[in-house]
Amino acid sequence: MMPGKEKTRVATIWLSGCSGCHMSFLDQDELLVPLAEKIQLVYGPLVDTKTFPENVDVTLIEGAVANEEQLALLKETRGKTKVLISLGDCAVTGNVAALRNVFKDSDKAVLEMAYIDTSEVNPQIPTGVPKLLKKVLPLHEVVKVDHFIPGCPPPAGLINYVLTELLNGRVPNMEGRSKYG
Amino acid sequence: MSVATATLKIDGVEVTVPEGTTILKAARDNGIIIPTLCYLEGLTSYGGCRLCLVEMAGSPKLFPACATPIGPGMEVTTNSERLKEYRKMAVQMLLAERTHICSVCVADDHCELQALANQLGVDHVTLERNWTGMEIDSSHDFLVIDRNRCILCTRCIRVCDEIEGVHTLDLKLRGKEAQVIMDLDEHWVNSCSCTSCRKCAKVCPVGAIYIEGEPLDHTKRKDIAEFILSRRKK
Numbered sequence: 001m002m003p004g005k006e007k008t009r010v011a012t013i014w015l016s017g018c019s020g021c022h023m024s025f026l027d028q029d030e031l032l033v034p035l036a037e038k039i040q041l042v043y044g045p046l047v048d049t050k051t052f053p054e055n056v057d058v059t060l061i062e063g064a065v066a067n068e069e070q071l072a073l074l075k076e077t078r079g080k081t082k083v084l085i086s087l088g089d090c091a092v093t094g095n096v097a098a099l100r101n102v103f104k105d106s107d108k109a110v111l112e113m114a115y116i117d118t119s120e121v122n123p124q125i126p127t128g129v130p131k132l133l134k135k136v137l138p139l140h141e142v143v144k145v146d147h148f149i150p151g152c153p154p155p156a157g158l159i160n161y162v163l164t165e166l167l168n169g170r171v172p173n174m175e176g177r178s179k180y181g
Numbered sequence: 182m183s184v185a186t187a188t189l190k191i192d193g194v195e196v197t198v199p200e201g202t203t204i205l206k207a208a209r210d211n212g213i214i215i216p217t218l219c220y221l222e223g224l225t226s227y228g229g230c231r232l233c234l235v236e237m238a239g240s241p242k243l244f245p246a247c248a249t250p251i252g253p254g255m256e257v258t259t260n261s262e263r264l265k266e267y268r269k270m271a272v273q274m275l276l277a278e279r280t281h282i283c284s285v286c287v288a289d290d291h292c293e294l295q296a297l298a299n300q301l302g303v304d305h306v307t308l309e310r311n312w313t314g315m316e317i318d319s320s321h322d323f324l325v326i327d328r329n330r331c332i333l334c335t336r337c338i339r340v341c342d343e344i345e346g347v348h349t350l351d352l353k354l355r356g357k358e359a360q361v362i363m364d365l366d367e368h369w370v371n372s373c374s375c376t377s378c379r380k381c382a383k384v385c386p387v388g389a390i391y392i393e394g395e396p397l398d399h400t401k402r403k404d405i406a407e408f409i410l411s412r413r414k415k
Contacts, residue, residue: 092305095284102280102314102329135312140305148304152284180276180298181283 008057008167012044012087013077015070016097016136017063020153021088022046025060027156035160038167056081058166060149060159064090064097065137069130078143083166086139087159089152089181098136107132150178189255204257205233205246215259216268216297218275219334220247221384223406224343227335231271232297235259243267269301277308278357279315280329281387288388291397294332315360320370323393324382328360331389337361337381344406349375361389380405 014022022045028035042056043049052073059081065071078084089095100106111132116123139145149162158177165172185200191208198207203226208215218230228248235246238256246259258264275281275294283289297303315328335352338361342348349372353362363372382390383402392400402408 086305089284093282094310095282098312099282099285101310101312138305140307141309145305150304174304175302176299178299178304180295180303181281181286181289 007040008038009042009053009055010039010163011042011052011056011059011077011081012046013059013061013063013073014045015061015063015074015091016066017088017090018096019045019062021060021062021091024088024151024153024156025159028160029156031156031160035163035167039163052076052080054080058083058085058163060085060087061091061139062087064094065133065139065142066097067130067132071133071142074139074142083146084139084143085147085149085162086145087149088154089150091139092148092150093181094136094138095152095181098138101135105134106136107134147172148174148178150180152181154178187251187253189251189253189257191257192259198251200251202251203247204235204244204249204251204255207251208246208257208259213259215246216300217247218293218297218332218386219336221336221339221403221406223404223408223410224336224339224384227339230275230332230334232268234264234267236261236264265301268297269303272298272301272303273306273308275332276303276306277310279311279313279331286330286388287391288330288397291401292388293386311357318363318369319393320368321375322370322377323395324369324377324379324390325393326361326369326390328389330387331361332387333359333361334386336384336386337390340380340384340406344409345376345378345380347374347376350381 012022041047042053059077061084065074086092090097100110103109111125115125147162149158151158162172186197187200188195188197191211191213194211196207196211198210205215205220215235216232218232219227220233226248228245231245233246234243236258237244283295313329317327319325338350338352341350349363350361352359353366354360363369364374369375379392382392382400383405391397
């Protein structure tokens with residue numbers, strides 16, 4: 001990615017997803033060792049940093065965009081990242097997170113279904129949490145995305161391939177490597 | 182008895198085939214693969230999916246290979262950058278038209294639309310998607326139709342009419358609203374013409390019609406129409 005530089009600054013983000021993509025990232029197993037020598041993990045669920053840092057080289061984003069907080073974080077990330085990657089089907093297509101999109105006014109309908117209609121004890125809509133978007137969106141419907149790693153979850157080997165190519169200053173070629181959906 | 186033939190060029194290769202042959206068959210018989218989705222060997226051509234579009238020298242138009250008969254002197258191109266772009270767009274439009282979520286679909290890994298997306302390098306859909314919430318009919322003993330996964334290829338309708346001979350299935354409405362229906366839009370369990378022969382599930386290229394509890398790779402049989410026709414000739 002950044003030849004000549006000490007370490008490539010990598011961030012990961014977890015939006016509306018199940019964390020399976022991050023599990024798959026960890027599933028790189030022993031391949032994480034050579035990776036760790038070249039990258040510095042500067043933000044993400046695996047790191048205790050509260051705000052998204054400046055000058056990030058690569059950001060891997062798991063999950064779809066479902067609420068206003070995620071929308072703002074994604075836009076902030078895009079402004080501070082050189083290479084932005086949609087990691088996994090929720091980020092690429094919306095996937096399971098976007099299943100609510102088939103309902104009319106799904107932002108309201110989904111809360112009513114979960115917290116009123118099917119609740120037997122003290123039914124109430126939660127407050128103080130980020131407002132849901134009308135529709136759950138894949139990342140590229142909000143910001144420019146540079147690379148797509150599809151899969152539910154994306155295979156660990158594919159994540160490693162993309163990162164290795166980028167770290168070596170090459171553009172990953174996904175044709176024949178990835179599976180849609 | 183001699184058969185009248187014609188000679189034409191496909192991708193620069195000179196081929197001689199019987200007159201009346203479609204471009205698709207002429208290409209396939211000569212080892213040239215043109216991607217298809219609505220076409221199925223043994224059924225009449227429909228020309229609806231637009232994936233088999235080819236270029237012809239002297240015409241700015243594109244022609245569906247499955248529904249265009251060959252002619253002498255034709256010069257056909259089956260693969261070009263323009264065609265690849267159009268095919269990628271056709272696949273994306275099919276994926277955007279209804280609710281296609283592979284990870285919760287019975288046809289994941291056994292889906293012809295998904296396979297074409299992979300083959301053409303479609304790793305995401307650039308169009309805004311429709312997110313349809315059409316009715317799923319699981320009233321039949323074992324056949325299920327999820328219209329949100331339907332790509333309107335009409336293979337099920339044609340196999341029901343042309344091979345099984347009962348014409349239970351047909352289309353209602355137009356365009357993106359179009360839906361496969363049973364008889365006069367009955368629930369499947371109430372259809373008096375359906376013989377429960379399962380051919381519709383066998384030819385469905387996606388996960389729109391399937392058999393409850395049966396693995397897709399067991400159900401699907403792309404050769405079913407051709408196979409039955411060949412047996413009838415004996």
